[in-house]
Amino acid sequence: MRCPRCDAPETRVIETRLSNEGRVVRRRRECPCCEARFTTYERLEEWQTLCVIKKDGRRENFDADKLLHGLCRACEKLPVPLDLLQDAVDRIETKVRDQGALEVPASLLGELAMEELRKIHQVAYVRFASVYREFTDLSNFASEIARLCGTLADSTSRNGRDPSAEAKRKRS
Numbered sequence: 001m002r003c004p005r006c007d008a009p010e011t012r013v014i015e016t017r018l019s020n021e022g023r024v025v026r027r028r029r030e031c032p033c034c035e036a037r038f039t040t041y042e043r044l045e046e047w048q049t050l051c052v053i054k055k056d057g058r059r060e061n062f063d064a065d066k067l068l069h070g071l072c073r074a075c076e077k078l079p080v081p082l083d084l085l086q087d088a089v090d091r092i093e094t095k096v097r098d099q100g101a102l103e104v105p106a107s108l109l110g111e112l113a114m115e116e117l118r119k120i121h122q123v124a125y126v127r128f129a130s131v132y133r134e135f136t137d138l139s140n141f142a143s144e145i146a147r148l149c150g151t152l153a154d155s156t157s158r159n160g161r162d163p164s165a166e167a168k169r170k171r172s
């Protein structure tokens with residue numbers, strides 16, 4: 001299996017796991033050249049058929065690699081390990097499959113991807129949101145960032161630079 005990051009021709013398997021009650025084989029791999037870690041899946045072809053309904057009504061097969069590519073693009077030049085994004089794609093696909101429908105609107109995939117990116121890296125999240133929600137001017141960015149900062153202020157477990165969050169943390 002080629003390395004998705006540096007394209008080295010061979011990567012080694014560091015862990016093999018069964019998931020979805022033995023219907024899926026999940027392999028963690030590592031690239032000996034760039035040390036990228038990623039996951040590959042072995043599963044029944046028929047189980048894999050999940051249909052994505054695009055905005056214009058066209059349908060295409062769900063493609064985990066394509067989704068991963070979108071997340072990677074949002075994380076370009078940010079210190080986000082690839083395996084974190086692989087896990088995010090895995091969670092998104094599992095969530096969709098757990099709903100039991102074999103057709104999923106592309107908009108739902110986009111929302112789930114944003115939800116995952118928000119937890120991973122704020123800049124990646126805003127980047128993804130700007131493309132996905134088709135931001136057309138700076139005010140869109142500003143309101144998204146304000147929303148993000150509001151969420152952070154509510155959280156007591158992170159972002160020590162925010163004075164209100166810091167104060168709350170000291171009290172607890």
Ligand SMILES: [Zn+2]
Pocket residue numbers: 003004005006007008031032033034035036
């Ligand atoms: Zn590599």
